[in-house]
Amino acid sequence: MEDSYRKKNRPTVLPLLGVVEEAPEIKSFFVNHQEIASATAPGQFLMLWVIGVDEIPMSVSGVGKDGTLRLTVEKVGDATSKLHELEEGDLVGVRGPYGNGFDISGNKFLIVCGGCGTAPLSFATERLVEQGKKATVVLAAETSEKLLFRSQLEKMDVDLFMSTEDGSTGVEGLATDVLEKEINDWDFDSCLVCGPERMMAATAELVEEKGISIQLSLNRYMKCGIGICGQCSMDPSGLRVCRDGPVFNYEEIKDSEFGDYKRNSEGKKVEI
């Protein structure tokens, strides 16, 4: 149907093509939108309308040439819980893509994934590998079963290291423990990090010593996704995570609220 006003900032409502359980409390949701899929680079996100509940930011964890978009979602509250109830054929809305995405112009990447942060990074890794670039991936989670996209990463041509807090797989401990113990050859030109903010902060501090450029994908409360409501702005720069980010170079955010506090839905500061 002719639609004279297909607008980037208006949700397109689509049926779910499928839902896949990836790990406890984590599912992937598939929809088809050719225009958005072709426009999305790794690290960019969509605003996902969970109809009747809320609209929330969600990284794209993969795209298909046929226009398939994959979103990988951890159940943490209202909207994500409702989403986890949905099945193939149920409707959701998407608008985007938004944000800057990762700069993958380097050649040798160190990729550090924590929990659901693996979503955008596995997409980035896929792209890198397609382009014949080298990647060392650190996959961290609490327990073995929460190592997101493990089997997919194992199939890719990358060096994969894993850590679990309970030691059920790989190094016992955190991502930083892997880095300290396992990575001897620091011959990377770029490091991409996404995961819980404390983990990102610790990783960035450690990697910085090695003199590698670091990109981090931040998570802040978002309302508009298009840079106008001010909800996601960082102190003291005023950079907006939705429009100037979500990916920042470590230098941009080193001396900022990063690792320290963020803001809730009211704009009040809450500790990280």
Place this chain on the structure above:
Amino acid sequence: MEDSYRKKNRPTVLPLLGVVEEAPEIKSFFVNHQEIASATAPGQFLMLWVIGVDEIPMSVSGVGKDGTLRLTVEKVGDATSKLHELEEGDLVGVRGPYGNGFDISGNKFLIVCGGCGTAPLSFATERLVEQGKKATVVLAAETSEKLLFRSQLEKMDVDLFMSTEDGSTGVEGLATDVLEKEINDWDFDSCLVCGPERMMAATAELVEEKGISIQLSLNRYMKCGIGICGQCSMDPSGLRVCRDGPVFNYEEIKDSEFGDYKRNSEGKKVEI
């Protein structure tokens, strides 16, 4: 200056580049608007904003490659009188081009011009001649001095016949008198006519006998120029002169109000 909404249906206000007296009560006005000039075909018209008075339809009587537009205007009332007072540098507004224009895909043209109807037709003739086509032009007016664009037409590679009601130049009488007396070789495939409606009606009747396709450019009271107000619609077809015309094939309007009545600003019928 950036103008995110340059709209076709919004006047662009421009200084007059010059004003030239063409005949008693008839002046040409020049403005420069590259976009409109390149888009205008002979027979199309602009809506001309005579600032402070009215906005009126006006045929384009010529365009330059540099973006110059010529409008040739007879002083007949409020807006045209005000216009005749304007000088180089004064502002007017233009929007357009509107309407269909003449179909000049034929090869041998008979062109019949009455009074100010010469404006669009001299432009059409210029184009035809540029394209190496043949044209026989009949130029009619009341008196010698009112023969519009006479010197320009004389310079063009066309067969030119003239008539004046007082016989001061050419055949004494009307355009139809010229046709009956002078045109023996009716080897035309197309006839273009513009002028007073009675003259157009008489010409069309006469030329039709010769089996030539005839295009007439009509004049009706216009308010919007874009086909929505209904002011210029013809009986009984409902064709709008501003959007479906102003040029019609004779068959389209033969059995219509054409030559009979038109409508005033209120929509009331007035005799031709």
Place this chain on the structure above:
Amino acid sequence: MQKENLHVHLGDLHLRNPTLLAAGIMGLTGASLKRVWDSGAGGVITKSVSKEAREGYSGPRVVETPCGLINSMGLPNPGIESMLEEIKIAKDSGGLVIGSIFGNEVKEFAELAGKIDKVGADAIELNLSCPHAENLSTIGQNPKLTKKVIEACKDSEIPIWVKLPGNTHIPNLIEVAKSAEKAGADAIVLTNTLPAMSIDVTSERPILGNITGGLSGPAIKPIGLRLVYEVYEKVDIPIIGAGGVESGKDMIEYILAGASAVEIGTGIMKRDLDVFKKVCEEASTFLDERKVKDLVGSAHKN
């Protein structure tokens, strides 16, 4: 061509599809109304007509704005007697014709309504939202006056539709709409154009001859939709949506908000007379087996 799933009713009036030619657009002559009917509209509304002929304002009378159009036609019309002739022509062609009227006094409305009724039109639209009727310029914001006008017209045998202004003062709008319903109106039309203007920065002048005019087109669709949505919750008579309908989707948005039909005006600027057929085809295809009439107001359920 006129798909089954597009049939709708406005009270007792059956429409072959929910698209109506909006008042003031092309509806100056019978021939023009007939042409729009033939091009596929479900019904055609005349230009608003008054007792005496009016020239309207001087130009510019229209100016395009971002996704919209402002007009200051000034309600030109040939007066009721001439318009009755035009309505006859449109009716003779088989069209469903609605006469739009406006008056300077309550009894003028009654007189005009009586004449439209007698000439065989299918409904009367009271234009209570024209800023041009000297004595009654804000009828549509005045519940009492609205009631009076409607009551004065209720002698007519045919349905009375009431066209209200796009009043953002919502408590007032609801009051007027309820008052119209109580007075016996058969449908409410929302919205007329919204007061607006445009200024040329070179000449430093308002562009329209009448300085201000009414904004229509896609720009106002979100406003029209919301008015329909709000009024639907408060009245039980059918609502006709207007403002920015250009596509089947636009129409369905209005239907979901609570409209039983829509008027299309400025859409002709973009899609010409095909707009009626295209809107219908697009909507019909989108709806598949579902019927338009079953969707009226559905957005309120969700």
Place this chain on the structure above:
Amino acid sequence: MQKENLHVHLGDLHLRNPTLLAAGIMGLTGASLKRVWDSGAGGVITKSVSKEAREGYSGPRVVETPCGLINSMGLPNPGIESMLEEIKIAKDSGGLVIGSIFGNEVKEFAELAGKIDKVGADAIELNLSCPHAENLSTIGQNPKLTKKVIEACKDSEIPIWVKLPGNTHIPNLIEVAKSAEKAGADAIVLTNTLPAMSIDVTSERPILGNITGGLSGPAIKPIGLRLVYEVYEKVDIPIIGAGGVESGKDMIEYILAGASAVEIGTGIMKRDLDVFKKVCEEASTFLDERKVKDLVGSAHKN
């Protein structure tokens, strides 16, 4: 960078240029306000702040429409005490900062105004056009209540601006504006967003979490311009225009209509933070030697 011909005054308040960051846009934190100031705005207005913190509505909170944007943020803010800290940060950076406030009672407005005054802001904007203040949801359509609120805030040393709704019921708007002037308001801001909605035809639902929201952007510029034009004829205090300013030309249109300055909000969606610098540069170039302040209201002369 800040061209001489762009300097304007709003009463005693000097602005380096006539572009202000509109309330509710980016103004949640001091850092964000500072960033907008640094990017070239003539002044920055905070998000409208209330006594207690508010979460606002659930999403979707924005939806794009033809040449416009509807938002239903629901006035989220961290409450006055936290906002005072943010204002200090913005002031410390040298910016001209205006605190926008709204309350549920007249005395809440007074309390908030007093605090904004003390923290060193340059002006106070009373948001009398928010559909969210439970008890006072239509203050801006009520001349008496408007007067009361302003009078309650007049103890402040800094100017009081009054932001009114885009009320198409013009006699009412003029009454409110005059009443605001009489009560001692230092400037009138027109217009806030216009009530609107959008419906998704696939899910058959209103898109916004709060169902309806406010329309902003180029779509409403012709409406905002007309409101400024009408009010300019009736009051003598400065007017600040808002609605759809994206380019230098847009700003000059508002200036010619009678505005002494403009607020820019949705323009950031299209041109990002450069919008302030670009609007200024475009206007300055267009004006050449002429001064913005000399053009205020010029369209009324022609």
